[in-house]
Amino acid sequence: xxxxxxxxxxxxxxxxxxxxxxxxxxxxxxxxxxxxxxxxxxxxxxxxxxxxxxxxxxxxxxxxxxxxxxxxxxxxxxxxxxxxxxxxxxxxxxxxxxxxxxxxxxxxxxxxxxxxxxxxxxxxxxxxxxxxxxxxxxxxxxxxxxxxxxxxxxxxxxxxxxxxxxxxxxxxxxxxxxxxxxxxxxxxxxxxxxxxxxxxxxxxxxxxxxxxxxxxxxxxxxxxxxxxxxxxxxxxxxxxxxxxxxxxxxxxxxxxxxxxxxxxxxxxxxxxxxxxxxxxxxxxxxxxxxxxxxxxxxxxxxxxxxxxxxxxxxxxxxxxxxxxxxxxxxxxxxxxxxxxxxxxxxxxxxxxxxxxxxxxxxxxxxxxxxxxxxxxxxxxxxxxxxxxxxxxxxxxxxxxxxxxxxxxxxxxxxxxxxxxxxxxxxxxxxxxxxxx
Numbered sequence: 001x002x003x004x005x006x007x008x009x010x011x012x013x014x015x016x017x018x019x020x021x022x023x024x025x026x027x028x029x030x031x032x033x034x035x036x037x038x039x040x041x042x043x044x045x046x047x048x049x050x051x052x053x054x055x056x057x058x059x060x061x062x063x064x065x066x067x068x069x070x071x072x073x074x075x076x077x078x079x080x081x082x083x084x085x086x087x088x089x090x091x092x093x094x095x096x097x098x099x100x101x102x103x104x105x106x107x108x109x110x111x112x113x114x115x116x117x118x119x120x121x122x123x124x125x126x127x128x129x130x131x132x133x134x135x136x137x138x139x140x141x142x143x144x145x146x147x148x149x150x151x152x153x154x155x156x157x158x159x160x161x162x163x164x165x166x167x168x169x170x171x172x173x174x175x176x177x178x179x180x181x182x183x184x185x186x187x188x189x190x191x192x193x194x195x196x197x198x199x200x201x202x203x204x205x206x207x208x209x210x211x212x213x214x215x216x217x218x219x220x221x222x223x224x225x226x227x228x229x230x231x232x233x234x235x236x237x238x239x240x241x242x243x244x245x246x247x248x249x250x251x252x253x254x255x256x257x258x259x260x261x262x263x264x265x266x267x268x269x270x271x272x273x274x275x276x277x278x279x280x281x282x283x284x285x286x287x288x289x290x291x292x293x294x295x296x297x298x299x300x301x302x303x304x305x306x307x308x309x310x311x312x313x314x315x316x317x318x319x320x321x322x323x324x325x326x327x328x329x330x331x332x333x334x335x336x337x338x339x340x341x342x343x344x345x346x347x348x349x350x351x352x353x354x355x356x357x358x359x360x361x362x363x364x365x366x367x368x369x370x371x372x373x374x375x376x377x378x379x380x381x382x383x384x385x386x387x388x389x390x391x392x393x394x395x396x397x398x399x400x401x402x403x404x405x406x407x408x409x410x411x412x413x414x415x416x417x418x419x420x421x422x423x424x425x426x427x428x429x430x431x432x433x434x435x436x
Contacts, residue, residue: 026237261286
């Protein structure tokens with residue numbers, strides 16, 4: 001299981017945490033807003049952009065399309081006056097699922113797009129057929145050949161047409177793709193069974209501030225009336241509800257009181273409800289600040305669902321927490337298949353987790369023991385770090401490239417709270433050895 005030459009995270013467990021942690025901008029919002037900036041033939045400024053590998057990859061894709069980018073700390077300036085709709089690079093797109101978002105803006109603004117099929121975490125099929133069927137309903141010709149999606153709009157003006165679209169599943173990605181495509185389409189588009197996630201609302205707000213006409217975002221029916229052109233905007237990305245949820249679990253699993261800000265408490269309602277069921281208290285200190293007050297952990301059952309249900313992106317972190325809770329718990333994963341690969345790694349640390357199809361049966365144990373473990377996807381990596389914080393002895397987490405895709409300086413933030421952990425880069429250690 002060794003990944004030779006790759007960085008590892010060493011964690012010495014059982015340290016108490018205290019203080020306040022700064023929550024970064026939402027990864028899943030920032031990525032789609034970056035794609036949405038392609039709709040605007042002027043300058044867009046995004047604030048509160050997290051520093052992540054996925055953001056860097058999206059920047060590379062936009063740059064390859066001819067977009068000019070300028071980043072200064074958490075501010076990203078995007079100039080999409082000149083874009084080439086056919087240059088999205090396969091080697092980057094294949095590593096980032098969110099790269100597929102560029103198809104909607106390119107198609108509606110330029111009348112054509114050529115985008116490789118996307119990649120990302122290996123947590124399930126996540127097909128793009130809902131995106132494609134929606135775009136076809138709006139008049140696009142779409143064909144997939146040799147791993148490449150070719151799309152164009154026929155007709156004398158090369159514009160998409162408004163349509164009534166029903167999504168078989170409330171897919172966040174398909175909802176966002178179709179919102180962007182509809183902003184510059186002719187007439188009205190109605191998306192039924194739309195995703196209701198906060199990131200969808202953030203995209204709609206971003207587009208509206210550029211001059212789009214969108215109503216119903218955050219409900220299951222979204223109506224977009226196309227406009228001729230969008231204009232420049234200065235916009236702040238919402239706080240990352242999954243990062244915030246991860247730190248709430250960090251407080252619960254280490255029996256520590258910690259505060260987090262900025263957050264939008266409403267976005268965390270299902271996570272907070274489960275923590276309350278498990279014996280913890282989460283209190284709102286100010287409008288955008290939460291504090292977790294830990295308690296004796298009790299078992300509970302969780303079923304992942306589209307928002308406003310319990311988020312699949314918090315399932316792995318809660319599995320770590322439930323493994324140390326009194327009693328028997330069950331987790332049902334209804335959103336993605338293949339999303340229990342962290343269970344085997346938690347069992348290496350002494351957890352008692354049995355898998356049956358899309359259900360995980362968890363019997364709480366008195367303690368976990370540090371062990372070498374391998375992260376298998378983004379949220380699994382966070383779960384293993386959390387387990388390491390609570391475990392006795394030293395845990396070594398490998399596969400940190402997953403962690404770096406979605407958490408902005410997680411170990412630095414944990415160190416500020418008092419956690420004992422450090423990242424070790426074997427390559428730099430070998431260079432130090434050679435120099436000595």
